[in-house]
Amino acid sequence: MLGTNLNHIESASSLEKTINENENVMVCCGRMGPMCLPVYDVMENLEDKYEDVKFFDMEFDNPEAAIIRNLPECRSFQGLPFVVYYKNGKVAKATSSIQNKDEVKAILNDKFGTPE
Amino acid sequence: MKKYDTIIIGAGPAGLTAGIYLARAKRSVLIIDSGSAGGQMILTHKIANYPGVLDISGYELANNMKKQAKSFGCKILSSSDITKLDIAGKEKFIQVDGEDDFSADSVIIATGGEPRSLGLDSEKKFKGKGISYCATCDGDFFQDKDIVVIGGGNSALEEAVSLTKYASSVTIVHQFDHFQGYEHAIREAQDHPKIKIILESDVEEFIGDESLTSVRIKSNKDGSTQDLNVTGGFIFIGYIPRTSVFKDILDINNRGEILVDSDLKTNVKGVFAAGDVIEKKVRQVTTAVSDGSVAALGVIDFLNSH
Ligand SMILES: Cc1cc2nc3c(=O)[nH]c(=O)nc-3n(C[C@H](O)[C@H](O)[C@H](O)COP(=O)(O)OP(=O)(O)OC[C@H]3O[C@@H](n4cnc5c(N)ncnc54)[C@H](O)[C@@H]3O)c2cc1C
Numbered sequence: 217m218l219g220t221n222l223n224h225i226e227s228a229s230s231l232e233k234t235i236n237e238n239e240n241v242m243v244c245c246g247r248m249g250p251m252c253l254p255v256y257d258v259m260e261n262l263e264d265k266y267e268d269v270k271f272f273d274m275e276f277d278n279p280e281a282a283i284i285r286n287l288p289e290c291r292s293f294q295g296l297p298f299v300v301y302y303k304n305g306k307v308a309k310a311t312s313s314i315q316n317k318d319e320v321k322a323i324l325n326d327k328f329g330t331p332e
Numbered sequence: 333m334k335k336y337d338t339i340i341i342g343a344g345p346a347g348l349t350a351g352i353y354l355a356r357a358k359r360s361v362l363i364i365d366s367g368s369a370g371g372q373m374i375l376t377h378k379i380a381n382y383p384g385v386l387d388i389s390g391y392e393l394a395n396n397m398k399k400q401a402k403s404f405g406c407k408i409l410s411s412s413d414i415t416k417l418d419i420a421g422k423e424k425f426i427q428v429d430g431e432d433d434f435s436a437d438s439v440i441i442a443t444g445g446e447p448r449s450l451g452l453d454s455e456k457k458f459k460g461k462g463i464s465y466c467a468t469c470d471g472d473f474f475q476d477k478d479i480v481v482i483g484g485g486n487s488a489l490e491e492a493v494s495l496t497k498y499a500s501s502v503t504i505v506h507q508f509d510h511f512q513g514y515e516h517a518i519r520e521a522q523d524h525p526k527i528k529i530i531l532e533s534d535v536e537e538f539i540g541d542e543s544l545t546s547v548r549i550k551s552n553k554d555g556s557t558q559d560l561n562v563t564g565g566f567i568f569i570g571y572i573p574r575t576s577v578f579k580d581i582l583d584i585n586n587r588g589e590i591l592v593d594s595d596l597k598t599n600v601k602g603v604f605a606a607g608d609v610i611e612k613k614v615r616q617v618t619t620a621v622s623d624g625s626v627a628a629l630g631v632i633d634f635l636n637s638h
Contacts, residue, residue, distance in 0.1 A: 249469040250375040257368040261411035292542040294473040295460030313460025
């Protein structure tokens, strides 16, 4: 389990359940490394502002994370973390490597709508 | 508007140390960071030269400093952008994320440095799809692949050697005719059987479709170009001070470093600066921590006398 303050997803089935039960979900699949930590931090800071989005992390080395690692949208990815945005259970966007707050916000606003 | 005795901009080791000293002196402190608390420390896999701590990950050391600052009462806002800054007058005003307004009697700038990028459009295009800035994070995506490392300082040399654990070959491309690293780091890279070296050359373009497939290198001697077939490009070309927001207010040298006196005072009354962001020779966690304490003690003097 990752040592972040985010909610964790630990199995493929719980990811399936989460994306089917929630309209907007952002999952950051990574390690406790320098490229991933800033993204977790950004997510922790945005959690309060984006009430209609559920934010989760998932440990990249957990075998269950194959559900993210093997997504067609992540096929060309070669940098941690893999971040996947799900809308109504489907992948709306996926990014590879570190992203700053503005980059994450731009995707959230574009895919899930700007918070009031 | 919430008022603090001191607002610290930047939560790297300099800013966090300043926060610890000020909060212990019962001053109210707000620390604002546009990224993650910890600064460059969290980019560091292992820190082995911080006295009294035998071997610690940069993240752990950063987290300990953050916890310590919080335990003394510092308020830390991370991932928070400064959208307005008016620090020239007696009372300093700062707005964060376009909505939260703060004021303070003093400010410490500890914004450190950020990795220098090559500034090529193709570098952005392949970020995370071949281009990386962290060997420990992404090295294992390049198992048995040919890769290139760009840079010629200690970071580039050490990371090139560490990437040989994964890659079948590592080519170091450096713009000058000699490296700027420690002698032992240069020798280790030069002697490594998996490492090739191309000097006096710059990257002209990263090439590929979905992900990186080659890098076009241009010789600075004769202008000739060659394409290296690589699937990974690791960029370690140094750090630049993060001072652009202060350039119209503070005295800054032509390298972008803030000019301070021996008490770390800037040219503006009540504004101090500490850490990698100031004009100095050695940039380490120890020197940042030292600057943080000097600046905080200077601020305490300043607050007591005003
Ligand atoms: C890969 C790597 C390895 C290293 N290894 C070592 C080592 O082993 N030992 C050692 O002693 N040193 C090491 N260093 C150097 C050391 O990390 C730095 O010297 C030190 O972190 C500088 O501290 P600082 O507080 O001045 O700045 P930083 O650590 O750069 O922190 C500055 C903070 O300010 C924030 N910031 C910047 N601009 C703004 C703004 N406008 N508004 C709000 N916040 C802002 C940043 O997000 C950052 O968190 C290493 C550096 C790197 C990059």
